[in-house]
Amino acid sequence: MSRKKSLWKRIRRSQVWRSIFRHDYTDTRKNRILQIRSNIFLHIHPARIPSHAGKIRFTWCMGGITFFLFIVEVITGILLMFYYRPVIEYAYQDMKYLRFDVPFGIILRNIHRWAAHLMIATIMLHMLRVFLTGSYKPPREFNWVVGVNLLVITFLLSFTGYLLPWDQLAYWAITVGANMIRATPFIGHEGPFALVDKYNDIRFMLLGGTEIGANALLRFYVLHVIVLPLTAAVLVGVHFWRIRKDGGISRPL
Amino acid sequence: MGEYQDRYEFPDLKFNIQRGKKRDFRMEKREKKDMFVWPDLVVMEFLTAVALTIILIVWALLVNAPLLEVANPGISENPSKAPWYFVGLQELLVYFDPWIAGVMIPSIIIICLIMIPYVDINPRGSGRYTFSLRKFALINFNIGFLMWLVLILIGYFLRGPDWQLYWPWESWTVVKKVEDNLWSLDPVTGLTGLALYFGLGMIIPGLVSREFYRKCGPARYTIVMLSILLMYFVPIKIFLRLAFNIRYVLVTPWFNI
Numbered sequence: 001m002s003r004k005k006s007l008w009k010r011i012r013r014s015q016v017w018r019s020i021f022r023h024d025y026t027d028t029r030k031n032r033i034l035q036i037r038s039n040i041f042l043h044i045h046p047a048r049i050p051s052h053a054g055k056i057r058f059t060w061c062m063g064g065i066t067f068f069l070f071i072v073e074v075i076t077g078i079l080l081m082f083y084y085r086p087v088i089e090y091a092y093q094d095m096k097y098l099r100f101d102v103p104f105g106i107i108l109r110n111i112h113r114w115a116a117h118l119m120i121a122t123i124m125l126h127m128l129r130v131f132l133t134g135s136y137k138p139p140r141e142f143n144w145v146v147g148v149n150l151l152v153i154t155f156l157l158s159f160t161g162y163l164l165p166w167d168q169l170a171y172w173a174i175t176v177g178a179n180m181i182r183a184t185p186f187i188g189h190e191g192p193f194a195l196v197d198k199y200n201d202i203r204f205m206l207l208g209g210t211e212i213g214a215n216a217l218l219r220f221y222v223l224h225v226i227v228l229p230l231t232a233a234v235l236v237g238v239h240f241w242r243i244r245k246d247g248g249i250s251r252p253l
Numbered sequence: 254m255g256e257y258q259d260r261y262e263f264p265d266l267k268f269n270i271q272r273g274k275k276r277d278f279r280m281e282k283r284e285k286k287d288m289f290v291w292p293d294l295v296v297m298e299f300l301t302a303v304a305l306t307i308i309l310i311v312w313a314l315l316v317n318a319p320l321l322e323v324a325n326p327g328i329s330e331n332p333s334k335a336p337w338y339f340v341g342l343q344e345l346l347v348y349f350d351p352w353i354a355g356v357m358i359p360s361i362i363i364i365c366l367i368m369i370p371y372v373d374i375n376p377r378g379s380g381r382y383t384f385s386l387r388k389f390a391l392i393n394f395n396i397g398f399l400m401w402l403v404l405i406l407i408g409y410f411l412r413g414p415d416w417q418l419y420w421p422w423e424s425w426t427v428v429k430k431v432e433d434n435l436w437s438l439d440p441v442t443g444l445t446g447l448a449l450y451f452g453l454g455m456i457i458p459g460l461v462s463r464e465f466y467r468k469c470g471p472a473r474y475t476i477v478m479l480s481i482l483l484m485y486f487v488p489i490k491i492f493l494r495l496a497f498n499i500r501y502v503l504v505t506p507w508f509n510i
Contacts (some may be wrong), residue, residue: 008381035291042295048287054294060380061301068302072309086367099320110313116307120338131369131394137379142368148366155338162336171324174331180355185508191352211326230275248369250380 018215044240046248050205053249058133069119073157074229076112084164086221088214091166116158123154135250143242146235153232160224163217174212174220178203258404270501331414339406341401347416348491350509358487362397365480369394372480395485442504447510450489454482 004117011017012024023034033047050057084094097104127147130136136144163174182203183191195201198210208215218231244251288294321330335343345354378386413419417429438446455478459466466474492498501509 029289032289032291032335042291045290045294047291048289049294051286051288054288054297064298065301065305068305072306083370089269099317106317107310107313111309111316113318114312114316115309127366127426128398132391133380133382134378135380136369136370136374137373144370145367148363151366152363156336165320166324167319168324168330170323170326171326172330173335176333176335177328177339177355180342180346180351183351184356185352188352188356191356211304212324252380 027062040154044244045252049249050251050252059249060125061131062122062129065124066119066126069083069115069122070236072115073119075110076115077225077229079108081225086164086218088166088217089166091217095167098227102107116161117129119154120158124149127151130250133250140242140246140250143246150235150239152231153228153235157224157228157232160220160228163212163220164224166217171212174216178212180206181206225237271425295451330414332412333407334412337405337409341404343416344404344408344412345487348487348494352508353510361480365484368476368480372469372477374473393481393484400484400488412449435494435498435506437501437509438499440504443501443510447503448485449484451479454478 022038023031026085036042036045036047066169080098083105084096085091095109098109100106130144130147132147159174159177161171182188182198184202186193186195187202188194189196189198189203194201195198198204204210206219207213207215210221272329275504287307311483334340342359344481349358375387375390377383384391400480410421411418413423413425415429415431417431418423418429419429437443455475458478459474469477490502503510
């Protein structure tokens, strides 16, 4: 027992251990602060917050839940990428493969899908909470703008992901969306004051063609797995950073 | 240390000093009520993450994500519905042309959302739940939010083949009569109506509450009232269609509203 204890002590005193953990873990005020300040993942928090900010009935926890769901989407999304090819010949086959052959493949896809739906709901509830508590008021104006951009990106992420299974549901849902886009004024070929035809309007740019086909699938895929998640990640960073810089968690100012 | 605290611990306080406002006397009181993030908040975050993971796994085990037949451009789904969060916009396609329902309305919503903090100059009710201090903002925002939800619910649950209205207990095999008695206002009436709605809508609130106009200034006042009038134009147009079968309020050679 005592040998075990002294071994544990020696490990904790070793150079390796102390290079990783900069402070001990006795429950002191100082260590509670250091625990947050010296940890890259935790240091997005302040060391202390007003106690009302820890109440679910105040924050609804919706911003945090949305962030957690984003992480879930990234992890399950990366795993799905191992099994999915964004090519018309294979996309649907890979979905079937995921469903019937890949071990836990169906659960993987289900989690990705349901977490995405949930994320849309939680992000809208988060916006509602921020509005109800007046948390967009000075000095937090710009963070509200960043948040609206994140809302738009989340919608676009869901929209681009919707096409990828390449089934009837995907194809016709995206058709509805693409038909709206071609009615854009000036830059859509069926919109008012159209300056373009169907070979160079905004819908052509999005789909890479005049109808939803191989190019559209590839474009949606690249947007869905690279462009939009990266943009979202950067904006989430800005969003969190600005909470701290613009007065911390919302409270009466 | 003093400067450090000013800048990082109380940026709100610094802000207030910059704007020459009085320091909030409640600040000192609040200091005593602070909680430590470690471990109190981190534990809660961790438990939330665990709970959500369990919920997602159970949900994924119980319900499969839909996968229909392979995409076939030759066979259209009827109805072909957008994902639920866009169904509200799709529902608006009944009442507006695609360039309004699918492009202008979402764009205007996003632009208006972005402008909210810059046009809401009411300094009260920041960082807490209140209704009495922010009636105007809360009423209008919540009505807009509610409209978005109601449109989604109607589009998702009550629309069947050819986007006809079906109650949940009705069979989709029942054929519904397509509205064939739609008519449009003639351009003069339409233009007059729109001019009256937007003109009076802009002028009357400013006359009733000169205080509101004076506080906002002309630019903010115009943006606020225009956004609100545009928002309420949507349910008004829906009402005109449902009650009087009016298809377009304004017909022009280039576009219809």
